[in-house]
Amino acid sequence: MSRDTPFTVPCFIEGAWQETAEAAERQGPYHRHVVSIASQADAALVEVAVKAAIAGRGSVATLSPSDRADILERAADLTDQRSDEIAERLALELGKPVRDGRGEALRVAATFRIAAAETRRLGGSVLPAEGWPLGRGSTVLTRSTPVGVVLAITPFNAPANLLAHKLAASFAGGNSTIIKSPPQAPASTAIVVEIALEAGVPAEAIQLLHGGADIGAQLCAAPGIGAVAFTGSAAAGAAVARAAGPKRTVLELGGNAATIVHADADVAKAAAACARTGYSNSGQSCISVQRVYVHSSRFDEFVTAFTGHVNNLVVGDPLDPATEVGSMVDDQAASRVASWVEEAVAEGGTVPTGGVRSNATVTPAVVLKPPASAKVVREEIFGPAVVVLGYDDLDQVVxxxxxSRYGLQAGLFTHDVGTIFDLWRRLEVGALVINGPSNHRLDHIPFGGVKDSGIGRESPAFMIEDFMTTSTLHLRGISLWSESEISSAPNRTERETP
Structure with a gap:
């Protein structure tokens, strides 16, 4: 297919790709032409999808963990084979450089493999029922069972890997999955679904819908859905939680991550790392380096090194393998970032480099010492701008x-063990990265935050648990320890239960 020919992206419902009466065009933010045309779901199709997902639960639940793991490993292999295709779609739909897109494809494959390994560990337990007098003569077993249907609502900034996390964990746990794609990345979402189906995920166990927030809200509120996994903004996450009601929810939301460069830090290493990760994917990551607090004794040294690295970043066509910073998701997002940088200058900050907007591209901006009230400090930038602030006292930084209303991740450059443990105790974040920036994630490690940064942890092991429930089996009159009968002690629970 020519790069100038748009991808046609149907919905996948009831085991088949289906086009609908209404379609939405996605114009690429860098190349400025239509790159995908996605069929749009309506309220009636949502109901069909939910019914189909409920009906398809058994096709996964009855597969052994070994069978599910084999399918996930095949999905990983197929992802490796299509990594260039995934990267190209991400570049065209989102302006993400192909070098970053290939990295995301590698992570998709890794996520499938990690989920496969966790699937092979599924089991249950024998509880210590006879450790208490009323449990004498009883054996109690537990096993993990699927919640049934998982709704996965994914964002635009890493649509392939964040879908892989949700879909792989849902399937590993024995569930069927309904996917609501981000409007900005329907083709980048559909390729992951294609891979899962080709790998052997039962067709009746996946439903893919395209549409806006109204479709997401209807899906969240739909009866029969056992769990909702959402990645997006804090405001949208709050709306998801309200619509979902008492359903299980995993919400991975926003952040305005801080990285601290202490007096004893390797400043050269810190500057290079912050420049590399502060502008990847044009800063459109919830853990992107946004605020860098540098000890006053090292501030000038850091700024000089950091600005030098930023000026050397290659900005341009996301399809060019040399490009390090492509475009943002759309013109509106780019305009917002450029205006926030301008506001920071008006409020007293300085910008030695960057912040220049052309269509959806913003050149990497360094913002020095804006006031704490500035939006670039207080809110989530989600764009290619990094704020550098000085400090004298760590208590002040903490x-x-x-x-902040967010608390996702933070970075800390120091060699002092006491400082490391002190800040790990005191910083209100889901994770602290030592001698690395905030923008660091391993897909097999728990990822998530506190406060407005979300609920739950996103990694296969933790998400599989979120997408399963515990079923308990009481065996009365069967003891693991003796042949004795059920305890003759009065069972008050039995007598008092209506």
Whole structure:
């Protein structure tokens, strides 16, 4: 297929790709032409999809963990084979450089393999029922069972890997999955679904819908869905939680991550790492380096090194393998970032480089010492701008970091073990990265935050648990320890239960 020919992206419902009466075009933010045309779901199709997902639960639940793991490993192999295709779709739909897109494809494959390994560990337990007098003569077993149907609502910034996390964990746990794609990345979503189906995920166990927030809200509220996994903004996450009601939810939301460069840090290493990860994917990551707090004794040294690295970043066509910073998701997002940088300057900050907008591209901006009230400090930038602030006292930094309504991840450059453990105790974040920036993630490690950064942890092991329930089996009169009968002690619970 020519790069100038748009991808046609149907919905996948009841085991078949289906086009609908209404379609939405996605214009690529860098190349400025239509790159995908996605069939749009309506309220009636949502109901069909939910019924189909409920009906398809058994096709996964009855597969052994070994069978599910084999399918996930095949999905990983197929992802490796199609990594260039995934990267190209991400570049065309989102402006993500192909070098980053290939990295995302590698992570998709890794996520499938990690989920496969966790699937092989599924089991249950024998509880210590006879450790208490009323449990004498009883054996109690537990096993993990699927919640049934998982709804996965994915974002635009890493649509392939964040879908892989949700879909792989749902399937590993024995569930069917309904996927609501981001409007900005329907083709990048569909390729992951294609891979899962080719690998052997039963067709009746996946439903893919395209549409806006109204479709997502209807799906969240639909009866029969056992769990909702959402990645997106804090405001959208709150709306998802309200619509979902008492359903299980895993919400991975926003952040305005801080990285601290202490007095004893390797400044050269810190500057290079912050420049590399502060602008990858044009800063459109919830853990992107946004605020860098540098000890005053090292501030000038850091700024010089950091600005030098930023000026050397290659900005341009996301399809060019040399490009390090492509475009943002759309013109509106780019305009917002450029305006926030301008506001920071008006409020007293300085910008030695970057912040220049052309269509959906913003050149990497360095913002020095804006006031704490500036949006670039207080809110989530989600764009190619990094704020650098000085400090003299770590208590001050901890206070400023914890004042944020977000708490996803932080970075800390230091060699002092006491400082490491002190800040790990005091910083209100889901994870602290030592001698690395905030923008660091391993897909097999629990990922998530506190406060407005979300609920739950996103990694296969933790998400599989979120997508399963515990079923308990009481065996009365059967003891693992003796041949004795059920305890003759009065069972008050039995007598008092109506």
């Amino acid at each position: 206070e400023e970091c914890n004042a």
